[in-house]
Amino acid sequence: MAASDKPAPPRGGRLSLLLEPWCYLSPALVLIVLVMVLPLIVGITYAFQDVQILKPFSKGWIGLDHFEKLLTTDKVFYRALRNTAWWTVASVVLQFGFGLGLALLLNRDFAGKRLVQALVFLPWAVPTFLSGLTWAWLFNPVIGPLPHWLFALGIMSEPYSILGDPDLAMWGPIIANVWFGIPFFAITLLAALQAIPDEMYEAASIDGATAFQQFRHVTLPYLAPMIAITVLLRTIWISNFADLIVVMTNGGPANTTQILPSLIFTTAYKGLDFGYASAIACVLLGLLFIYTAILFHMRKNLRSTT
Amino acid sequence: MCTIGHRLGLLAYVLFALFPLYWLVKIAVTPEALLYSEGVRLWPSAMNFDSFTRVLTASDFPAFFRNSIIVAGGTAFFVTILASLAGYAFSRFRFRGKALIVGLMLLTQMFPIVMLIAPIYRLMTPLGLTDSLWGLVITYTAFNVPFATFLMQSFFEGIPKELEESAMIDGCTRFAALRKVIFPLTLPGMAATLGFVFTAAWSELLFSLMLINSEEKMTFPVGLLTFIGKFSVDWGQMMAAGVLALVPACIFFALIQRYLVQGLTAGAVKG
Incomplete structure (x- = not known):
């Protein structure tokens, strides 16, 4: 957001043109990745492990x-x-x-x-x-x-x-x-x-x-x-x-x-x-x-x- | 003839929509002694507001209520801002990785939420965000942003690109054009987004149940569960609390529902 507050880029400023959509997207994207995608990946890895709360020694990869x-x-x-x-x-x-x-x-x-x-x-x-x-x-x-x-x-x-x-x-x-x-x-x-x-x-x-x-x-x-x-x-x-x-x-x-x-x-x-x-x-x-x-x-x- | 059919059809929908809510109110005002003996009657032979008074004075419900308003209001506010920016990016730019991000957003909707609770809990504990209303706001915001982004994108697509392009030719930066020209036009769309997100966050139960431990930070859906005791359920109080909980959501929804259809219409112009 801060970046897009700067004066409009001169025509042909290709880098800033490339970056512009990401300025608008990044706040939402950062939040989604941190709060949803990371836990999602962690959650998926559980499927290949033995994770049982009441059995403390149950941790381990089981394919x-x-x-x-x-x-x-x-x-x-x-x-x-x-x-x-x-x-x-x-x-x-x-x-x-x-x-x-x-x-x-x-x-x-x-x-x-x-x-x-x-x-x-x-x-x-x-x-x-x-x-x-x-x-x-x-x-x-x-x-x-x-x-x-x-x-x-x-x-x-x-x-x-x-x-x-x-x-x-x-x-x-x-x-x-x-x-x-x-x-x-x-x-x-x-x-x-x-x-x-x-x-x-x-x-x-x-x-x-x-x-x-x-x-x-x-x-x-x-x-x-x-x-x-x-x-x-x-x-x-x-x-x-x-x-x-x-x-x-x-x-x-x-x-x-x-x-x-x-x-x-x-x-x-x-x-x-x-x-x-x-x-x-x-x-x-x-x-x-x-x-x-x-x-x-x-x-x-x-x-x-x- | 056609008009009669039209009205009858609408009447059927209204009755179907209101019947369970009517029953909820009925249970809430039925004195406890008559709850079982007059269960089938359309209206109890006697009524009182004892359940309501007890909920408001003798329980923690006012606190649950306040917490829910903070959480739902905060979530609706942040989601609308983030989703407006992201939806704008989707509607105005073509860039590499766009399809990937749309796919990622859809993917986050497909994994059962239940399975995300444990990893999120582990992630939030070291940050001090468990047992905190902020933790709930952050989690709910993340969960609601994908749908809200798609919604906002469709609103932006209904607004001609030429509007901000001419503002930019007049010397505005794109962000200034967005703020001064485009955002005012999407206000109905934002109202729709606010409404959808507020009601979703208002009624969320699972995360609130898992992330909040202390009584004074509970939101109201969790608070409703406290009426289910070990041996009996206090139906009268629970339903009274339920009726009270409906009030803010309904007021909010009624306020924005006018914009809801208008806003979505603007968005749907281009389909």
């Missing part, structure tokens, strides 16, 4: 042992892997679908729009841990209303907690997550919607396009860049997001809601086995990396064809 155990014998890991995929896909798809719906509803003028907007965006401001508790309460068969209402409607044969049902338990955290995440997509997509020039729609309707055709050929292409970046970020965040599950089910019953981040948390802070936990984290990191690479590749191809 790929953790990964071997993980990939060949650990059934809970594979279960958590499948659950992570289901949890992430269901949450992202529902959040995105409902978020887009809300954005489309808000993308026109009506009386009281400001108030409605403030109300529907509220869940985003609620601390996740608190929303987990509230939803767990709502699903509780003794003190919560939802099981009783479902029973009264004849959907449930008796009021019971879906959080305790191995077949349905995952839906609890997913519903809470959708509730929490709709505003993120609604806000970002609404912003992108408002940036579409009106002339595009006018031209389309002059050409006799139906509402659906307008959506398909005008709205979606304009939204595509925003959709790509938000879906990418949300997928990464949600697959790493353990708070709701830890609060609502703690991975149970019988690991049916155990996802990789909650398994990592349990392994590290309850089992105190940081080495093994880090190995699981590395697998998750690898999978997300591949996912991101594929998405970027697709985007590049998409750009070069249009």
Whole structure:
């Protein structure tokens, strides 16, 4: 910052031109490298060591042992892997679908729009841990209303907690997550919607396009860049997001809601086995990396064809 | 016909968004004796504000509250400055290593946060940053900068380059042009960034739990956990504390939400 306060460099001052972007970047970059990248590297090295807090003599490099155990014998890991995929896909798809719906509803003028907007965006401001508790309460068969209402409607044969049902338990955290995440997509997509020039729609309707055709050929292409970046970020965040599950089910019953981040948390802070936990984290990191690479590749191809 | 559908759709969204919050408030004002017997009723037959008074007078909650405001406010402030500068660099310069840095920033979002806690703790202990609100501000700032940078970059891309170029021809340095011409135009974008980061830092639990030991430095999500005793949970007080904790986040969010969509719109012009 200080460097860029100096008088503008004379034309052709190549060194200062090269350095200029780094002046703006360096404060953020230094912080990220010190507080995130260094710990990340240290964290990854744990995966190749025996780091167990309660065993003081457990330190030492053990190569790929953790990964071997993980990939060949650990059934809970594979279960958590499948659950992570289901949890992430269901949450992202529902959040995105409902978020887009809300954005489309808000993308026109009506009386009281400001108030409605403030109300529907509220869940985003609620601390996740608190929303987990509230939803767990709502699903509780003794003190919560939802099981009783479902029973009264004849959907449930008796009021019971879906959080305790191995077949349905995952839906609890997913519903809470959708509730929490709709505003993120609604806000970002609404912003992108408002940036579409009106002339595009006018031209389309002059050409006799139906509402659906307008959506398909005008709205979606304009939204595509925003959709790509938000879906990418949300997928990464949600697959790493353990708070709701830890609060609502703690991975149970019988690991049916155990996802990789909650398994990592349990392994590290309850089992105190940081080495093994880090190995699981590395697998998750690898999978997300591949996912991101594929998405970027697709985007590049998409750009070069249009 | 179309309008009715539109209103009904909005109504469904509003009800879905508010229902859990309504229930939170309901539990907070239900007298403890009725908590279990009237769990299913839409509104308890009697209500009082005992839980609120106890939380405000007999617990450490006011202190937790103050700490959270310091941490969330400080984080939002620093992130917005750092992310504005970095986002500006991404939107205005083409330089070697740019893709690498974008990749690095994305990479930091992919490793489960849980696994970063132990190394960060080891790093911060010798610096005296554990059990300190500053340590939390630094950690949260680092975690929120990548997303905020991408956000700010999209805002800057909505502002024509010609604006600062003409200021530079008039003799301004680039930084002066940025400060006088460009920053005022990105104020809505900065408001959006402030809002996102404030709410994220306000509700963060894990790091706060691990990095803070002494009671007088706890943030409020950790403070909420103190209501979960060994043998019982004081639901009334916990939910009352939860309702109170919602207030600043909601006020802040309501204040900036107008800019949120506006700001993002400016940013999305170029997509």
